[in-house]
Amino acid sequence: MKIAILSGKGGTGKTTLSVNLFSFLKKATLIDTDVEEPNSHLFLKGYDLLEEGVYKKHPVVDDEACDYCGACGNFCNFNAIIPAKKKVLVFQDLCHDCGGCKLVCESGAISYKDKEVGKLYHSTIAKNKKFIYGNLNVGEVSGVRIIESLKEISKNEEILLIDSPPGTSCSTVAAIEGVDYCIICAEPTPFGLSDMRMVVELLRAQKQNFGVVVNKSNLGNDDIYQYLDEENIELLEKIKFDREFASILAEGKILINHSEYFRNKMKNIVKKVMGDNCDQ
Amino acid sequence: MKIAISATEQNENSRVSDRFARAEYFIIYDHDSLTFKSIENPAKKEGSGAGGKAVKVLGDLGVDIVLVPELGPKALDALNAFEIKSYQYPREKTVREVIYMYFEKKLPELLVSTSKGRH
Structure with a gap:
């Protein structure tokens, strides 16, 4: 099963959700496709590190x-x-x-030449737990090529989590292509709701199955819940904002190892999204 | 000799544009026939590479000189390739005023780009 975690607005908790869901599962592969600003690797310390270039062609004219x-x-x-x-x-x-x-x-008169646009970083986090992230070189315009490489490498993984880029641009579309389910990580603020609507529109146009996790649920207002209700969108889970969580995350730690509350939230999400599909 | 100026409206009395390649219009002044012509800028809504495209359009029209507010590096490369010279005008002037300023040699020639390009 392939699951993308996306958000619309940046900073809602995609990476927090991704790395914690990944850590919760016994067997899974995580790819960080937010190649313009990857950050899942800050939380995941692995071994067997491997680096490879991603190339793009450009024309050379005689x-x-x-x-x-x-x-x-x-x-x-x-x-x-x-x-x-x-x-x-x-x-x-x-x-x-x-x-x-x-x-x-x-x-x-035209031939093509390769140019490196970014890199892929492979690592093993634990037995049956692979993690790969991409990083776009500074100055490059599009990370789609790198995202496609990440998707290609991981296409046969049984359980794949995809930490997606924010927004609804080409990068996001590339990240969610071919997945079985999308988890929208939203926050209950006007900005969060506005950007989430665009994601919902995108996912509906792509005929994707999706549900919403409202993060920092004790902040902002209730408009998001009304919207989910009106649009008949599944609310997978509500996760509160807690200063303690922020401080654990700031140390680069995995929240489920430090908060029973958070671990239970991940458990519920996995149950709702994957059903009996996974071995925890 | 043809001079192109980035403009906000379609005549020589309009205010000059604050952007070069994403200006609404180009006013083209033909110094041989002393006439003005305006064209809508086909590059203004390009997703990327507006600078190169705008220069190509002007180059194909036989423009020799452009008067601009600023220039990105790609636009400058393209101007050099089309052998078009560029001069920088101050903001808030009209097209007519900057043309006078050009002939009075009051506009500095741009030999390096002034901005990084804004996409």
């Missing part, structure tokens, strides 16, 4: 062979390749590696 017809520039949706007077400009960071410019080039 100015001698080019006849400056302009087809590549007209084709590119991202303005990554712009034919000028005597040379063709390539903006590597704008390129989405679709391969289109080479297809439309009739003079055969």
Whole structure:
């Protein structure tokens, strides 16, 4: 079973939920797909560390062979390749590696070159517990390639948790693609609710099954509960805000090892989402 | 000689734009025929690479000089490739005023980019 944890708004508790659900399960793999700002690794100390590069191609133009017809520039949706007077400009960071410019080039002037866009970090946390996270290189525009690599590597995992990026952009869509269930980690503030609505819209458009965990449930207001009720969305669990939790998290510790309350919350969520699917 | 100016409206009396490649319009002044033409900026809503696209549009129109508020590094690369020179105008002026300033040599030429690009 593949489960994505996402939020819309940042800072609602995706990573807290992800690493604690992961720690609660006896057998699971966790991937952190928030490659622009990965942070699950701050909580998970593993061994057998392995690092690998993720590469993206970008066009290289042979100015001698080019006849400056302009087809590549007209084709590119991202303005990554712009034919000028005597040379063709390539903006590597704008390129989405679709391969289109080479297809439309009739003079055969375009070839491709690899560029590292980020890295994957593999580790083993315990027996039957694998953790992989991706990190996008500074200056790169899109982390989708890295997220796709993470998804590809983990596609055969029996129990997979996906710590997803915030928002509803391409990165989030890539992270949740092909999962069996999505857990929205929301907070009961106007901002939290507003961003969650966008996630709900996204998940409905993608025909995903999902439920909501309201984190910091003793803060904010009750609008979120009314919304869940009106929209007929399952409320999986409510988790209170507690300064003690914040301080445990700030030390990089796993909450379920320090709070029976939190451990029970994870247990309920796992039960509701996975049913008999898992061995705890 | 053609000069393009980033503008907020479609005529030479409009205020100049605070952005180059995401300006609403470009006013193109043709110094040979002494005429003005305006075009809607097709690059203004691009998801990425507005600078390069705007320069390509102006280059294809045969523009020799652009008057701009600021320039990102990609726009500057593209201007160099199209052999278009750029000069920086102060804000809050009109298109007509900055053209006069250009001919009075009151506008500094931009040889390095002034901003990092804003996407």
